[in-house]
Structures are given as structure tokens and as C-alpha cells.
Amino acid sequence: MRRLVLILIFVSLSACFTSGKRGTEKGLAIYDLGPPAVSRLADERKMPLAVEVRAPLWMDSLGVNYRLVYADAARLHEYSRVRWAGPPAQLIQQRLMQQLDLSPTGQARSRCVLRVEISEFTQVFVSPGSSKGVLRGRVHWLDQARHQLAEVDLDIEKVADSQDSQGGIGALRATVEQLAVDLQAWEKHLAASGKAGSCSG
Numbered sequence: 001m002r003r004l005v006l007i008l009i010f011v012s013l014s015a016c017f018t019s020g021k022r023g024t025e026k027g028l029a030i031y032d033l034g035p036p037a038v039s040r041l042a043d044e045r046k047m048p049l050a051v052e053v054r055a056p057l058w059m060d061s062l063g064v065n066y067r068l069v070y071a072d073a074a075r076l077h078e079y080s081r082v083r084w085a086g087p088p089a090q091l092i093q094q095r096l097m098q099q100l101d102l103s104p105t106g107q108a109r110s111r112c113v114l115r116v117e118i119s120e121f122t123q124v125f126v127s128p129g130s131s132k133g134v135l136r137g138r139v140h141w142l143d144q145a146r147h148q149l150a151e152v153d154l155d156i157e158k159v160a161d162s163q164d165s166q167g168g169i170g171a172l173r174a175t176v177e178q179l180a181v182d183l184q185a186w187e188k189h190l191a192a193s194g195k196a197g198s199c200s201g
Helices: 002-019 088-100 165-193
Strands: 029-031 049-054 063-068 073-084 112-127 130-142 148-159
Touching: 049 088, 063 165, 073 165, 088 112, 088 165, 112 148, 112 165, 130 165, 148 165
Parallel strands: 029 073, 049 112, 063 112
Antiparallel strands: 063 073, 112 130, 130 148
16 A cells, blocks of 8 residues: 555656646747757857847747737737747847857957847737738947947848748747848958957957
8 A cells, every 4th residue: 555655656746747847738839949050150250259139128038929010019919828948038149159150258268249139029910911020129249348349220020921920930030040141241341341349359
């Protein structure tokens, strides 16, 4: 009898641990920005460049957000059974590190920092039959002393293939891909104009 009780307790504990695992909840879909990306850089940088992605506190969650601008543009909605694998700012930073060979802030060898401030990362429905992924914010190019050398606004939109969470996530993923392209072009422009200071060594 005692052995049977111990077995039942063990089974109950196992069920508790299993039910708490991420993504095992029935019907819950977990998304990230796709498999690890290949670097877009042809040549290695002379000096490492760091990246720091920031977002408002309300965006520091796993919810996938959308707006119905045709009904109430100021109201933010969240898909009930869909989640990001991590806070959007962390996912975006990881993606940029992979594609642009950037380092996390805090590394001593990084002379300069790309600070990306995200203000919007949302699926926006302009009508019931049309939506897009929207990424807005601002990027600051900072030197080693964190003095600003340059800045640029972000306003990236990508049309969603379908009017649901999958379409929205695909469109938002495309905005991050475009962000990497734009940042690479901006870095080349700053280097050519001499505005990047001593960032490249």
C-alpha cells in the first residue's frame, strides 16, 4: 500500500512539472523570428560593434499584439493563444547580432553602440481584410563614451499574407529583416561620410 501511494505521488509531481513546460499548453503557439540567420557581412569588422535594443515596458511581455485602426487605433489587442518565445526586444537584438555580426553591450572591445529604441512592433489592421507588420522607433549611433554621433528614425511596414496571427508574425519577421538591411546600409553611409568617428578602428 505504501508503495502504491509513493507511485501516485511521483506521477502527480511529474504531471505538475510537465504541465509547466513552455509551449506544452494545449493549443498554445510559440513563435520566434525563425532559425538562426546567416551574417550579411562580407568582411569582418576591424573593431566589434555592439547593439542594444530597447522597448517600452508594456512591450516587455510575450504577447503578440495587433491594432484595429479602422475601429479604434488607440486600443491594443493581444492574440489569446499565441506567444513570442521571448520579449520582442530580445528577439530583435538576437536577430541583429546574427545578421550584422554585432556584440551585446558591455564588451570592452566594442568602441561604439547601435542603440535601437522600438516604439511599435505590432500587426496593424487597416481594414478587416488588410493588415501589415509595423516596426517603428529610432536608432542612435553612440561612441565609446555613449555620446551620440548620429541618429535615424525607423518606420518599416510589411504587408501580411493573411489576416491572422500567422500572417502578422510573418510580416513582423519581415520588418526585422528589413531593419537589418537598413542598418547595414546606414553603417556604410556613416563610414563613408566619416560620421562614424573611430568606431571602425
